Amino acid sequence: MFELDASIPAAKQCPICGQTGDRKFRKNHIWIRDCANCSHRFAELELGIDEVGQIYDGQYFQGDGLGYLDYLAEASLLRKKGQCYGKLLEGYCWPGTALDVGAAAGFILHGLMNYDWQSRGIEPNARIGRLGREKLRLNITPDTLETFPKSECYDLVMMIQVLSHFYDLEAALEVADRVTRPGGLWLIETWNRSSWTARLCGKRWRAYQPPTTQNWFSPCSLREIAEAYDFEEVGQGNATRWVSAPYLRSLLRYHGGFWSYPLEKLLAIIPNSWTMSWPVTDRFWAIYQKAENLD
Numbered sequence: 155m156f157e158l159d160a161s162i163p164a165a166k167q168c169p170i171c172g173q174t175g176d177r178k179f180r181k182n183h184i185w186i187r188d189c190a191n192c193s194h195r196f197a198e199l200e201l202g203i204d205e206v207g208q209i210y211d212g213q214y215f216q217g218d219g220l221g222y223l224d225y226l227a228e229a230s231l232l233r234k235k236g237q238c239y240g241k242l243l244e245g246y247c248w249p250g251t252a253l254d255v256g257a258a259a260g261f262i263l264h265g266l267m268n269y270d271w272q273s274r275g276i277e278p279n280a281r282i283g284r285l286g287r288e289k290l291r292l293n294i295t296p297d298t299l300e301t302f303p304k305s306e307c308y309d310l311v312m313m314i315q316v317l318s319h320f321y322d323l324e325a326a327l328e329v330a331d332r333v334t335r336p337g338g339l340w341l342i343e344t345w346n347r348s349s350w351t352a353r354l355c356g357k358r359w360r361a362y363q364p365p366t367t368q369n370w371f372s373p374c375s376l377r378e379i380a381e382a383y384d385f386e387e388v389g390q391g392n393a394t395r396w397v398s399a400p401y402l403r404s405l406l407r408y409h410g411g412f413w414s415y416p417l418e419k420l421l422a423i424i425p426n427s428w429t430m431s432w433p434v435t436d437r438f439w440a441i442y443q444k445a446e447n448l449d
């Protein structure tokens with residue numbers, strides 16, 4: 155578990171526009187600010203690559219003690235999510251080359267490849283990335299977007315639930331811009347801080363988890379950020395949540411307490427192939443297209 159080092163400097167400047175902002179509330183002993191200029195919400199925290207390595211160690215992917223079974227259970231759902239985005243992208247472009255940022259073991263990437271995308275992934279956790287390389291034969295390298303070579307070029311940069319986690323948002327977006335070809339796309343899924351769930355929960359909203367999450371967006375604020383990089387929003391909607399029978403069973407096993415055993419027995423009658431999905435209101439996806447001709 156990552157523990158905040160008191161020597162880590164507190165970032166008081168907005169990572170989008172560089173202006174200062176007001177402190178709104180504290181979460182996990184870290185102040186969260188709203189920029190006075192552009193209203194971007196960010197954590198008062200300045201992490202380096204070493205702290206990022208500690209945050210995304212194996213424990214992050216195993217949650218609070220969840221084991222390998224859970225990871226496998228979620229794998230098919232993540233693959234389905236990748237397929238879902240592959241299908242969605244058919245409405246915007248032909249398949250080409252894609253960079254998946256924060257690819258983990260590559261299950262989403264694997265799903266996207268079913269739609270003929272030639273993809274590679276980067277993942278700061280070397281151990282989880284190796285799982286994708288060895289088990290799924292995917293091209294996943296241990297890297298962060300902030301330190302990724304700007305010389306590469308892709309038709310699509312995919313950032314699924316990673317935008318809130320960048321330790322240097324400005325550097326990450328600059329690289330994302332540089333590695334996207336003119337006319338290429340960003341596909342982003344992230345938390346929606348303007349959703350009714352976020353507003354209702356206030357500081358208890360599940361996405362406020364600094365230092366793991368450090369930046370929070372709304373469809374409107376993200377559109378403005380993309381436009382600053384000459385990307386135009388071409389699509390946007392609520393993200394989809396998927397569950398399957400094995401995933402529900404594994405959740406019950408670890409979080410069900412007294413009712414775990416009887417409920418798990420009851421769920422045993424549901425076939426493993428059963429899945430269910432529905433739109434979630436506090437996460438959104440958006441597709442942005444880079445301008446074709448840049449001066």
Ligand SMILES: [Zn+2]
Nearest residue numbers: 168171189192
């Ligand atoms: Zn700002």
